[in-house]
Amino acid sequence: MRHDTSDETARVREFFGERAARWDARFPDDGPAYERAVAELGPPEGGAVLDAGCGTGRALPALRAAVGSRGTVLGADLTPEMLRAARDAGRHRHARLLLTDVRRLPLRDGCLDAVFAAGLVSHLTGPEAGLRELARVVRPEGALALFHPVGRAALAARQGRELTADDVRAEPNITALLAASGWRLTSMADDEDRYLALAVRD
Template identity: 70%
Template sequence: MSDDHTQVQEFFTARAADWDSRFPDDGPAYRAAVAELRLTPGSSVLDAGCGTGRALPALRDAVGPSGVVLGADLTPAMLEAATRAGRDRDGQLLLADVAHLPLRARSLDAVFAAGLIAHLPDPAENLEELRRVVRPGGLLALFHPIGRAALAARQGRQITPDDLRAEANLRRLLAASGWLMTSYVDEDARFLALAVRQD
């Protein structure tokens, strides 16, 4: 495992047990973001970097009982917390690195990724891997329950011009990875960028 992966695992392992209780009011923001994917019954969707699985109930509701919901995360403690919360009933949990997903090419209709992009060791390459598993015309949602400025304030830092989530930077990064950004929202109450897979 690379040093980047070890650092990510250590960061999230230390926080897994109380993750949901630290952010108890995020549920409606997750549901609203999932709704933007406009998933239909029977769709297949991956929550990439699913953590404790907070998006899985909304994703299951969106695709219905005939759909496929997968949650992949690199950190066993996060998946254990998702299971304790009963979210394994809403989707199949996979201990997997989003840089090397154990999924067939073009097997999904959409990927949902909450708070993921800041933790990717090689964002361009990792977004290409997400593209690989999505069918042409499929969607990617990059989400965070608070916007860039609110997150920076919470973390006691300033937003810098090289922030990956800045609109121009993210648009270029997605384009280089085979995605076309179709919408971008960065408000105090949420961050959501949607992109469509290009052929």
């Protein structure tokens, strides 16, 4: 377990920590969207997959179903309260939970077949470094899914803000960011009901 005492880490932990107990209740209908995104990521049966920034672990049952009983599922999150909520929901039965910063994972190079990351990239300080760390732990030609259960426009409307050209998840920006950090974008959907950028490890 690795800890970061930076102001940014403290801010993220505070933001998500105070929301963790109510998180699933705020978004009760997202389950099918997670299942569909995991299916499109397509982690191999018997493979090893990481849910990076797993939060309350909503993707963990689908990831376990994908890799099967012989596979390995890890859920990593920076916020203790989120991992506690995942355990309270019983999702720890599907994965090994790690309290760690996804920018400094306690994993060896190339040990994973795929990474699933829901809502992560916009919360990373220095997202290129974070995506590069995810690339480090994934084998060549392994897969990455950057997911959100609503698209960018719907999320901006929910948050009462306008979309801007510097949005890290906009297609030109995420394409360049992935390329700079060891990934190649293979497909992207930015619809009202989901955002999903799929990439492979170069």
